Amino acid sequence: xxxxxxxxxxxxxxxxxxxxxxxVLERYTEIKNSLPHKNVSITIVNDGxxxxxxxxxxxxxxxxxxxxxxxxxxVNKGKGxxxxxxxxxxxxxxxxxxxxxxxxxxxxxxxxYEGEKKGADVAMGTRDHLYYKNVSWYRAALSKMLRFFxxxxxxxxxxxxxxxxxGFNEKGKAVxxxxxxxxxxxxxxxxxxAARNKNIKLVPLPVELRAGIRLSKMPLKILxxxxxxxxxxxxxKANG
Numbered sequence: 001x002x003x004x005x006x007x008x009x010x011x012x013x014x015x016x017x018x019x020x021x022x023x024v025l026e027r028y029t030e031i032k033n034s035l036p037h038k039n040v041s042i043t044i045v046n047d048g049x050x051x052x053x054x055x056x057x058x059x060x061x062x063x064x065x066x067x068x069x070x071x072x073x074x075v076n077k078g079k080g081x082x083x084x085x086x087x088x089x090x091x092x093x094x095x096x097x098x099x100x101x102x103x104x105x106x107x108x109x110x111x112x113y114e115g116e117k118k119g120a121d122v123a124m125g126t127r128d129h130l131y132y133k134n135v136s137w138y139r140a141a142l143s144k145m146l147r148f149f150x151x152x153x154x155x156x157x158x159x160x161x162x163x164x165x166x167g168f169n170e171k172g173k174a175v176x177x178x179x180x181x182x183x184x185x186x187x188x189x190x191x192x193x194a195a196r197n198k199n200i201k202l203v204p205l206p207v208e209l210r211a212g213i214r215l216s217k218m219p220l221k222i223l224x225x226x227x228x229x230x231x232x233x234x235x236x237k238a239n240g
Contacts, residue, residue: 004093012082021057027102041067048076080186108207120203125165
């Protein structure tokens, strides 16, 4: 049974950088202060981290955040798998998925939560043209190419599926747990499933990156794996 007084933030982590725990605490405190009458919890899913930085950070966070849950996957399986594991193990009225470095502004996080409160079963962060001025040309090109294919091949109503900030309620949670892709394109799969479900209210909301955020470069091996996943989703659309 869901708890509508609870907002759960689900974070995947894999071999995080130094001081990652301080950043999580700062961002969590910022959100808690913005929602003083809301119970805000964090679920961290360790996706096979082996570094001492991860364990030291968890030790520190366990001492400072009361509503903290930790799930340990011994083997790295990918962001999609980690988030499904965290969502499945968490009970709340509202959920927000983001990355361990909280790349989007506090105002963006709150906008997603407000979207859920106002009735969105799935609240999707969407990025405007300013986003591309703050990322590498390589990442911008990948994002624009994927959005082109989504518009022209998959033909779902929202092409910015890969924004790393999403929220949903219990109905949205049930759809999210139907996803099967373990790595980056789980976002696209989730959007496809939600958009096709007539009982799901899917709402896009503009969000902004924090100043100074540097997004990681996707390795070629992962890029090729995700190309295969995209083809699988394309065939699923054709057969659906």
